[in-house]
Amino acid sequence: MKVTDRSQAAYEAAALNQKKHEGSRETKAEKAQEKEAGVVKDQLIKGEPETKATYEKPAPVRDEQSIQRLMDESNRAHQQLRELVIRMLERQGMSADRLKQDGEPVNIDNEARAELEAMLGPDGEYGVEKTSDRIVDFAIALSGGDKEKAELLRDAIIQGFKEAEKAxxxxPEISQKTYDRVMEKFDAWVNSEN
Known part of the structure; x- marks a missing residue:
């Protein structure tokens, strides 16, 4: 049995060797034909500098397009809130200018209350999710996605909430919930792989 195994192995080795030999003859013939036809294949010529297969990570750049989009969204939401207040005042026979002068108390009617609740609700422009998204997206866009600026951004966000608290x-409860969601989303970004 050992003899047969050796014979079989020798036969397979010889067949493999013959295939390699035939392949190298075909390769030599192909190379000669390509040379005659003027075909040049990629090859490294001595003295040429090798090019790196890797690349340097580009420096982060502020995402101006996202910043503008977020500013536009914020301005639209702010304008919507202003219009709500103006309509409410008009229903009470008042104006913003007169309110400043007279200092009259303003009653929030049911229509304004419903609109405001919708704006502050889960799907509203000033709801916790959309507001926290805008704040985190704005911070990321300003940094150009550079996580090395995370602590600077976090400090700026905290300072903004402190200023709002002081003012x-x-x-309010909704602002505290928004702050908590901002920090959760911000941490998720900082700890993400990309």
């Missing part, structure tokens, strides 16, 4: 004399 309002405390943060």
């Amino acid at each position: 309002l004399g405390g943060l």
Whole structure:
């Protein structure tokens, strides 16, 4: 049995060797034909510098297009809120200018309350999700996606909420929820692979 195994192995080795030999003859013939036809294949010529197969990571660049889009969205939402207040005042026979002068108290009617609740609700422009998305998207766009600026961005976001708290004399519940979601989303971005 050992003899047969050796014979079989020798036969297979000889067949493989013959195929290699035939292949190299075909390769030589093909090369000669290509040379005559003027075909040049990729080859490294001594003295030519090798090009790297890797690349340098580009420096982060502010995403001006996203910044503009976010500013436009924010301005639209702000304008919507202003219009809500103006309509509410008009229904009460008041104007923003007169309100400034007279300092009259304003009653929030049911129509304005419903509109405001919709704006602050889960799907509203000033709801927790959309507001936190805008804040995080804006921070990422400003940094150009550079996570090395994460602490600077985080500090700026915290400072913004502190300023709002100071201006309002405390943060309403929705603002605190928004702050929490901003930090969750921001941390998710910082800890993501890309």
